[in-house]
Amino acid sequence: MNAKLDSVQIETDLEALVPDDRALSHPPLQDRVRGLMERRSLSQARAATEIGASVTALSQWLNGKYPGDVQALEVKIRQWLAAQDRHDAAAGLLPSRPNFFRSPTVEKILAVFSYAQMMGDVVCVYGHPGVGKTKAIQQYRDSNPSVWTATISPNSASLGAALEEVGDAVGVREIGRRKLARAIRRRVENTRGLLIVDEAQHLSVAALEELRSIHDATGVGLAFVGNPDVYARLTGGERSLRFAQLYSRIGMRLFLKGATLGDVRVLASAWGVKGAEEIALLREVAEEPGALRGVSKVLVLAAMAGGGEGVTLKGLRQARANLNVKE
Numbered sequence: 001m002n003a004k005l006d007s008v009q010i011e012t013d014l015e016a017l018v019p020d021d022r023a024l025s026h027p028p029l030q031d032r033v034r035g036l037m038e039r040r041s042l043s044q045a046r047a048a049t050e051i052g053a054s055v056t057a058l059s060q061w062l063n064g065k066y067p068g069d070v071q072a073l074e075v076k077i078r079q080w081l082a083a084q085d086r087h088d089a090a091a092g093l094l095p096s097r098p099n100f101f102r103s104p105t106v107e108k109i110l111a112v113f114s115y116a117q118m119m120g121d122v123v124c125v126y127g128h129p130g131v132g133k134t135k136a137i138q139q140y141r142d143s144n145p146s147v148w149t150a151t152i153s154p155n156s157a158s159l160g161a162a163l164e165e166v167g168d169a170v171g172v173r174e175i176g177r178r179k180l181a182r183a184i185r186r187r188v189e190n191t192r193g194l195l196i197v198d199e200a201q202h203l204s205v206a207a208l209e210e211l212r213s214i215h216d217a218t219g220v221g222l223a224f225v226g227n228p229d230v231y232a233r234l235t236g237g238e239r240s241l242r243f244a245q246l247y248s249r250i251g252m253r254l255f256l257k258g259a260t261l262g263d264v265r266v267l268a269s270a271w272g273v274k275g276a277e278e279i280a281l282l283r284e285v286a287e288e289p290g291a292l293r294g295v296s297k298v299l300v301l302a303a304m305a306g307g308g309e310g311v312t313l314k315g316l317r318q319a320r321a322n323l324n325v326k327e
């Protein structure tokens, strides 16, 4: 597709669509917005943010009841739609990228999550980066009811901030730690749910303790996921008395040392790559620190370099050489 031609087209459209007759121009534009929101599963709030309007304004406009400057709002809306068209055109130039595969490592993680949810138990999944932990979390959440995921960053390590992350995950908001903790409990109890905390190595001891007490009080399943430090964090390095309460509750743990050959094969075969030399090269990439993250990047680069021709050994070698960023 010719990007330049496309943008000319869009600009002309912009002018042509400035409404003379609002009653006539409204329905198609609203339908386009509704269609796009549906296609991208956007809430009105998300769409409004992208457009640069308030949720109220967007909602009123969608219902043909916007009391403000309709023309100004519609200029923004048209710009948003045009930007999306350009985005779609650019996406067409990239090879379509398979997004999720049931790799052996992911299967193992999913089984541990199922156990935790079914039994309302505490589990710990920890291991090196890039083996598919976060992918597994997303997959589990998207295919099971009552699963909530919170991701902890170094900035959200403290008790208050971690509770806010969890509150966001389960959809409650309260001012004050105790109120928030109570609201989270009420939200998760009797749900037979699972709360998954990713990057849990960042949690402070106080935050870990609070999550444990939420589990104790409600029986909600709890999964701590993160790098190899997570387990050390849960056990306090050694099994000191201080951590005995937490440690004793871990019903199952799964340590992932690295990506497996099976994982590499699954990712590779999604791109039609099956040859022994190709797999050997990708396996080497998988042994580097980024693990499957690197494998995915090399596959995507090789696919892009190959155009429609698919992924070749030469393409993989080149991609690997170009990808000299070690994670």
Ligand SMILES: Nc1ncnc2c1ncn2[C@@H]1O[C@H](COP(=O)(O)OP(=O)(O)O)[C@@H](O)[C@H]1O
Residues within 6 Å of the ligand: 098, 099, 100, 101, 102, 103, 106, 128, 129, 130, 131, 132, 133, 134, 135, 136, 267, 291, 292, 293, 294, 296, 297
């Ligand atoms: N099962 C999978 N399906 C598709 N891509 C995967 C899978 N497992 C790993 N990957 C690739 O590896 C990258 C790292 O996976 P991720 O789940 O973020 O690892 P971790 O959370 O263990 O650090 C992903 O962004 C993706 O490119």
Ligand SMILES: [Mg+2]
Residues within 6 Å of the ligand: 133, 134, 135, 198
């Ligand atoms: Mg991760």
